[in-house]
Amino acid sequence: MISFLGTPRIETGRLILEKFTLHDAQNAFDRWLSDERVSDNRVSAAHRILSQTEERVNGIVSQYANENFCYWAIKLKxxxxxxxxxxxxxxxxxxxxCEVSYSxxxxxxxxGYGTEALKEVLAFAFRKMNVHKVAAAHNTDNPASGRVMSKAGMVREGVIRHMIxxxxxQYKDCAVYGILQEEYVYKGERLKDEFQRGYMADSCL
Incomplete structure (x- = not known):
């Protein structure tokens, strides 16, 4: 059973993940929502006017009262x-x-910011929320997003033609990725063991 915890503040080495505020609309508009280089990898079109972004951010902020709403602003620490x-x-x-998306x-x-944020959100989903599986997809003409998913431990499961x-x-084929809770736990333990073996070997030098 999923334990919904809303959108808590999360810190990584270089990032802070926290709730959006109404004051974030201008920066969100300027930095990605109005940029066609970013929107080409999204379903929704690039925003043309600030009021579109303000409406979107208002909608996000209004949902933070719901425990099953998990939506973070990514900020440099x-x-x-x-x-x-x-x-x-x-x-x-x-x-x-559930599914995960990011921009x-x-x-x-x-x-490496996308990978860093995704790793922490996956950790939150599996360790805190008890999610069983997290899935994601990216346009096949955007392989960089697939590399982010792979580096975060997700496994490519196949391609769905004209998924969006x-x-x-334009119809786009999408590569679908996923990671199970048991895979996340196993990979985490394996990495910890590798780190400990490396540390012990170094300490013997």
């Missing part, structure tokens, strides 16, 4: 700068499964 978003959604209480502003691509149609009326 050293500056507090808003750089993206990540959320858990589509919870199925009959299976314990980062173009300026912060290829710096974007705002430009």
């Amino acid at each position: 050293h500056s507090g700068e808003l750089i993206g978003e990540i959320d858990l959604y589509d919870f199925d209480e009959s299976t314990g499964n 980062l502003g173009f300026q912060w691509w290829n710096h 149609r974007n705002a430009k009326n």
Whole structure:
């Protein structure tokens, strides 16, 4: 059974994941929601005017009262700068499964921030919420997102043809990834064992 805990503040080495506020709308608009380089990998079109983003952020903020709403703003720890978003959604209480999605502003691509945020959200889902499986998908013409999923421990399960149609009326094939709670636990223990073996070997030098 899933234990819903809402959207708590999460810290990583370089990031803070926390709730959006109404004051975040301008930065979200400027940094990714109005950028077609980002929206080309999303179902929804790039925002043309700030009021679109304000309406979207208002909708997010209004749902934080619900314990089953898990939606984080991604911010740099050293500056507090808003750089993206990540959320858990589509919870199925009959299976314990859900999905995850994320977006980062173009300026912060290829710096490992997506992987860092995704790893912590997966940890939260499995350790705190008792989720059974987390799934995700990306357009096959956006392999960088697949690398983020792989680095976070997710496994590619296949490709669904014409899974989505974007705002430009283009059908997109999507690669589907997933990770089970038992896989997450196993991989975590394996990495811990490898670290301990490496530490012991180094201490003997």
